[in-house]
Amino acid sequence: MKTKKIKSENLKSSYKKTLEKLRIKAEAGAFGKARIPSIASLSKMLTEMGVVHTCFGSKKRLVIKPSIEMAEKSKVNYIDFDSSETYYSANNDIYAMELVQYLIALGKIK
Secondary structure, eight states: OOOOOOTTTTTTTHHHHHHHHHHHHHHHTTTTSSOOHHHHHHHHHHHHTOOOOOTTTTTTTTEEEOOOHHHHTTOOEEEEEEETTTTTTHHHHHHHHHHHHHHHHSSSOO
């Protein structure tokens, strides 16, 4: 998924960096050298944006359950960043892509 530079005017600069890292990871794919932001920084950014999510296990797992309407609009049914999962490293580019898609559908980023 190729995205344009993400714009979110109302976001603090530290969260803009988190958002930019997320976008880069989404574009880089599994074999790209980009790293996904930490669960803690993603959680802080989502809180700042007003996106409903849940963190578990000392910020090792982040879950977003979109409403049915938003799931249809964003084509994302469920996002589960679980850093303790066996294949987390291999799949985190997919998680990043889904989260970027979801934030665009919510209108939080452009």
